[in-house]
Amino acid sequence: MQRGLSAELAFPERKRLMDLSLKNPNAMRFYKVCTLILFIAAWQSIDLINSELKFYNPLLIPSPFDIVKKASALWSTGALQKHILASVTRVALGVLMAFPPAVVLGIGIARSRTVEVIFEPLIELIRPIPPLAVLPMFILWFGIGELSKLVFIGFAAFYIIMTTVMLSAANIDVVLIRAARTLGINGWRFYTEIVFPAISPDLFVGVRLGLSAGFVVIVASEFIAADVGLGYMINYARAYFRVSDMFVGAFTIGIIGYSVNMVLVVVERRLFNWRINDER
Amino acid sequence: MEKAPKLRFDRVNMVFGRPNQPPVQVLKSISFDVGEGEFVCLLGPSGCGKSTILNIAAGLIEPSAGTVTASSRIVAGPGRDRGVVFQEYALFPWLTVRENVVLGAKSGTGKVDRVKVDHFLKVTGMYEHRDKYPKELSGGMKQRAAIARTLANDPEIILMDEPFGALDPYTREALQDQLVEIWSASRKTVLFVTHSVEEAAYLAGAVILLKAHPGELKAVIKNDVAWPRERASEELIGIERAIRRAERT
Ligand SMILES: Nc1ncnc2c1ncn2[C@@H]1O[C@H](COP(=O)(O)OP(=O)(O)O)[C@@H](O)[C@H]1O
Ligand SMILES: [Mg+2]
Numbered sequence: 001m002q003r004g005l006s007a008e009l010a011f012p013e014r015k016r017l018m019d020l021s022l023k024n025p026n027a028m029r030f031y032k033v034c035t036l037i038l039f040i041a042a043w044q045s046i047d048l049i050n051s052e053l054k055f056y057n058p059l060l061i062p063s064p065f066d067i068v069k070k071a072s073a074l075w076s077t078g079a080l081q082k083h084i085l086a087s088v089t090r091v092a093l094g095v096l097m098a099f100p101p102a103v104v105l106g107i108g109i110a111r112s113r114t115v116e117v118i119f120e121p122l123i124e125l126i127r128p129i130p131p132l133a134v135l136p137m138f139i140l141w142f143g144i145g146e147l148s149k150l151v152f153i154g155f156a157a158f159y160i161i162m163t164t165v166m167l168s169a170a171n172i173d174v175v176l177i178r179a180a181r182t183l184g185i186n187g188w189r190f191y192t193e194i195v196f197p198a199i200s201p202d203l204f205v206g207v208r209l210g211l212s213a214g215f216v217v218i219v220a221s222e223f224i225a226a227d228v229g230l231g232y233m234i235n236y237a238r239a240y241f242r243v244s245d246m247f248v249g250a251f252t253i254g255i256i257g258y259s260v261n262m263v264l265v266v267v268e269r270r271l272f273n274w275r276i277n278d279e280r
Numbered sequence: 281m282e283k284a285p286k287l288r289f290d291r292v293n294m295v296f297g298r299p300n301q302p303p304v305q306v307l308k309s310i311s312f313d314v315g316e317g318e319f320v321c322l323l324g325p326s327g328c329g330k331s332t333i334l335n336i337a338a339g340l341i342e343p344s345a346g347t348v349t350a351s352s353r354i355v356a357g358p359g360r361d362r363g364v365v366f367q368e369y370a371l372f373p374w375l376t377v378r379e380n381v382v383l384g385a386k387s388g389t390g391k392v393d394r395v396k397v398d399h400f401l402k403v404t405g406m407y408e409h410r411d412k413y414p415k416e417l418s419g420g421m422k423q424r425a426a427i428a429r430t431l432a433n434d435p436e437i438i439l440m441d442e443p444f445g446a447l448d449p450y451t452r453e454a455l456q457d458q459l460v461e462i463w464s465a466s467r468k469t470v471l472f473v474t475h476s477v478e479e480a481a482y483l484a485g486a487v488i489l490l491k492a493h494p495g496e497l498k499a500v501i502k503n504d505v506a507w508p509r510e511r512a513s514e515e516l517i518g519i520e521r522a523i524r525r526a527e528r529t
Contacts, residue, residue: 173370175366175368175370176370176372178335178338178340178358178364178366178370179364179366179370179372180372181340181358182338182339182340182358182362182363182364183360183363183383183384183429183430183433184358184359184360184433185383193383194372197372197374197375198372198374200374272374273413274373274374274375274413274414274415275373275374275415
């Protein structure tokens with residue numbers, strides 16, 4: 001690993017035992033955890049005060065403690081895991097479905113006038129349509145089973161991945177393209193050995209954003225037609241006025257989305273070390 | 281019978297059309313020959329069309345009029361017979377130095393001659409840096425890697441666009457000497473673009489002098505000083521003086 005120059009490296013005697021300033025990334029991370037805990041603690045104490053003063057209905061807003069208790073109860077019966085697995089699988093498969101056409105069309109539109117003239121008008125016309133607007137049609141076409149949800153998530157992820165790929169492929173450094181052409185790299189080799197690696201860091205970001213979009217829209221499709229999944233769990237809990245369940249469902253989605261993103265960011269740094277710049 | 285030149289420009293014109301502006305004529309009736317194994321420098325002020333000439337020779341852009349012939353074939357696009365070394369190095373950042381050179385060494389069938397790759401890494405002094413990524417290299421190292429990649433592609437003609445223009449004078453002289461060594465060992469045909477009179481006088485067997493607006497051939501100065509040449513020697517200063525005199529007229 002390369003490291004940027006820092007005052008600590010240049011003047012080790014200056015280094016204090018512990019740097020508690022906001023410039024120290026480790027201290028920064030610690031503070032972020034602290035502020036989060038502080039917010040949760042504040043929420044808990046408001047709940048505590050409310051149990052005395054009753055200034056809002058505690059049934060509508062459970063305390064963090066209630067939510068954790070509910071989550072562990074749902075976990076111990078295996079229900080929570082079942083819903084998580086269902087939703088995560090749908091998002092993963094939906095994004096996987098969107099991936100090949102998004103990459104092919106994104107690269108195609110950016111690098112071939114023929115592909116651009118055929119597909120771009122249609123794609124751009126459909127783009128502004130919110131995925132939710134077409135969900136009822138998808139249900140009519142693909143039934144209320146898994147397929148309609150996968151197509152729906154795929155639809156949402158497709159535009160995000162395709163747009164990232166298109167912008168990236170259109171902005172490949174022209175001198176690299178010229179170098180490839182003068183080295184005799186043509187046809188299929190040009191796409192697999194030059195274009196694909198050149199866009200791969202952006203493609204990775206596109207997939208990350210596509211997954212986030214998948215988690216955003218999954219819930220809607222599970223509201224409408226599903227018998228398992230976090231969206232279903234939330235909607236079902238609403239029918240029975242189980243507010244804690246709803247909170248568990250919502251926070252679970254938040255935690256999953258955050259974790260997936262964090263893992264991918266780490267993978268990204270590893271995979272695309274060749275382009276990471278330490279200066280910023 | 282006279283031997284056919286390796287590279288021939290025959291009355292090449294280049295006019296760039298621009299949106300909402302009148303077209304500009306960048307090159308006007310450019311004709312010159314580069315013989316096999318020759319080292320020719322294109323010298324001229326910035327903006328006179330040197331890169332345009334090189335890109336036309338490489339087949340990257342099409343001239344508005346006139347023809348370019350390389351190895352007795354009309355140039356109609358890029359080809360492996362003409363290698364290019366760009367001022368911006370143009371290394372593929374996702375590949376290590378070695379992988380960049382391997383890409384250059386791949387023949388049409390995708391086969392790679394490992395001995396050849398190592399040979400060119402050693403020739404350019406990049407062997408010990410072969411596993412580094414471009415971002416880990418200095419400008420001089422990047423350009424040496426790019427030269428190794430072009431050599432591994434085994435072109436008959438090497439086109440170089442101000443390859444040392446962005447380097448400090450020490451690195452620049454070291455790379456000039458390295459290039460001369462490679463050239464005299466391989467006897468490839470080289471067309472080298474520069475805006476430095478000293479560089480042209482030191483390297484070239486012939487200097488093609490251009491003037492700007494539109495880019496036109498101004499003079500061709502022969503340089504028959506024998507190798508090895510010595511920088512700032514009387515003879516080379518004489519050549520520089522001849523170039524500068526031709527520039528003024
Ligand atoms: N694609 C282009 N469109 C319009 N003008 C161009 C284009 N490429 C180069 N030019 C113009 O042609 C002239 C010569 O450019 P160039 O060949 O890059 O010069 P040099 O390499 O000698 O500095 C410049 O005035 C430049 O602005
Ligand atoms: Mg130039």
